[in-house]
Amino acid sequence: MAGKPKVSSDELAALRQWRVTLPEHGRSSANVFAEMFQRKCGDADWSGGRVFSLIYPTGRSDVDSVLFEANNAYLFENALNPLRFPSLGIMQHEVVGMVSSLLNAPTASGAGFSAGGTESILLSVLVSRERAKAERGIERGNIVFPLSAHPAFAKAAFFLGLEARPTALASDFRADVNAVVDAVDENTVLVVGSAYGFPHGVIDPIEELSEVALARGVAFHSDSCIGGFVLPFMERLGFEVPAFDFRLPGVTQMSCDIHKYGYTTKGASVVVYRESDWMNHQMFGYDQWPAGFYWTGSVAGARAASPVAAAWAVMNYLGEDGYVELMRGLMATTSRLREGIGAIRGLRILGEPIGPLLSFTSDDDDISAIGDVMDDRGWHLGRVTGPSGLHMMISPLHAANIEAILEDLTRAVDSHAESRGAPTRYN
Ligand SMILES: Cc1ncc(COP(=O)(O)O)c(C=O)c1O
Numbered sequence: 001m002a003g004k005p006k007v008s009s010d011e012l013a014a015l016r017q018w019r020v021t022l023p024e025h026g027r028s029s030a031n032v033f034a035e036m037f038q039r040k041c042g043d044a045d046w047s048g049g050r051v052f053s054l055i056y057p058t059g060r061s062d063v064d065s066v067l068f069e070a071n072n073a074y075l076f077e078n079a080l081n082p083l084r085f086p087s088l089g090i091m092q093h094e095v096v097g098m099v100s101s102l103l104n105a106p107t108a109s110g111a112g113f114s115a116g117g118t119e120s121i122l123l124s125v126l127v128s129r130e131r132a133k134a135e136r137g138i139e140r141g142n143i144v145f146p147l148s149a150h151p152a153f154a155k156a157a158f159f160l161g162l163e164a165r166p167t168a169l170a171s172d173f174r175a176d177v178n179a180v181v182d183a184v185d186e187n188t189v190l191v192v193g194s195a196y197g198f199p200h201g202v203i204d205p206i207e208e209l210s211e212v213a214l215a216r217g218v219a220f221h222s223d224s225c226i227g228g229f230v231l232p233f234m235e236r237l238g239f240e241v242p243a244f245d246f247r248l249p250g251v252t253q254m255s256c257d258i259h260k261y262g263y264t265t266k267g268a269s270v271v272v273y274r275e276s277d278w279m280n281h282q283m284f285g286y287d288q289w290p291a292g293f294y295w296t297g298s299v300a301g302a303r304a305a306s307p308v309a310a311a312w313a314v315m316n317y318l319g320e321d322g323y324v325e326l327m328r329g330l331m332a333t334t335s336r337l338r339e340g341i342g343a344i345r346g347l348r349i350l351g352e353p354i355g356p357l358l359s360f361t362s363d364d365d366d367i368s369a370i371g372d373v374m375d376d377r378g379w380h381l382g383r384v385t386g387p388s389g390l391h392m393m394i395s396p397l398h399a400a401n402i403e404a405i406l407e408d409l410t411r412a413v414d415s416h417a418e419s420r421g422a423p424t425r426y427n
Pocket residue numbers: 115116117118119150152194196197198223224225226257269
């Protein structure tokens with residue numbers, strides 16, 4: 001379990017001494033930006049295609065221009081009140097509609113816009129808790145999710161006073177259905193599966209899991225925060241994709257992030273419910289303060305408007321054929337990467353990821369040490385544990401760097417093997 005950061009008491013005391021105050025006098029914008037960009041030099045340079053998570057760049061200047069323009073056009077508006085800014089209300093309505101149809105949601109479905117996957121998940125768990133209370137009289141519920149599910153589910157349980165029940169994975173890193181069956185009881189308000197999960201990019205057995213939930217009368221969340229803008233376009237390209245969306249009768253709700261493979265800038269996700277009425281459970285109205293009726297359907301009150309505008313703009317700019325073409329390139333890049341990793345001695349991809357995300361380990365060497373060498377060479381790969389591995393979330397921008405990273409990975413493996421006296425490719 002991730003613990004608290006290890007900070008010594010001396011360091012903590014020093015941190016407490018450190019106070020920043022507002023500068024007495026303003027500075028010139030040139031001076032402010034000089035300092036900002038100086039600091040930024042220390043950040044990972046994602047634009048070079050060497051960062052493998054956190055951002056999802058297309059590497060296309062035309063797409064970036066659309067994002068800049070849409071963000072700029074709505075920099076100052078507030079999405080809290082779409083009555084004041086009706087254009088935002090309309091764009092938000094269209095964005096959630098487009099995502100719902102991508103996920104094959106039925107016409108009676110309802111959907112909400114949120115700031116990201118974590119907020120979509122939090123709202124989905126809230127709705128599940130409230131429905132379980134209203135329909136089944138459950139006061140102290142639990143949610144059952146495979147260990148590979150995003151921590152947002154554990155966080156939601158923590159925020160909403162529910163018991164978190166993480167369940168074991170099978171040897172292929174997908175949810176162990178029997179473990180889920182064992183964990184579900186009469187107080188379970190939600191069962192979760194990922195399509196697909198962050199750690200290994202594998203799709204949980206969504207059909208089986210959702211049937212378990214359906215049979216027990218429990219809500220089921222298919223988390224497609226990553227997969228929502230991947231799997232539908234893989235299907236269009238003819239890849240075999242297991243059922244993961246509302247076409248499965250047991251799937252009651254889904255999350256899908258536009259700020260991942262929807263290629264918009266951060267702050268855009270959608271939560272979709274099979275029945276629009278359930279949305280009422282995530283709406284909050286309050287009329288007891290002396291400033292009129294207050295009404296929101298999200299965690300935040302005042303809300304940035306630019307994510308709505310950017311999501312709407314990029315989805316309309318790319319359209320279905322634009323996403324399909326980006327996916328075609330992405331799958332070619334992923335396939336080359338998989339083949340290249342498989343050809344490096346000792347390296348092995350974990351599980352069977354089908355989309356542009358993979359983790360790999362080494363059967364011969366310490367993969368963490370290999371990761372350290374890659375860090376030193378300026379590649380920013382993620383890390384996974386159990387077993388230890390390196391993690392790559394592949395974006396279109398990476399296409400140009402695939403041979404370079406495979407070459408560096410080969411050298412990193414060889415240099416590590418050399419240091420322990422094993423024969424290397426260069427011997
Ligand atoms: C499968 C999955 N679900 C949910 C989330 C949470 O999304 P966010 O970081 O936008 O809150 C992530 C983030 O990577 C994810 O991979």
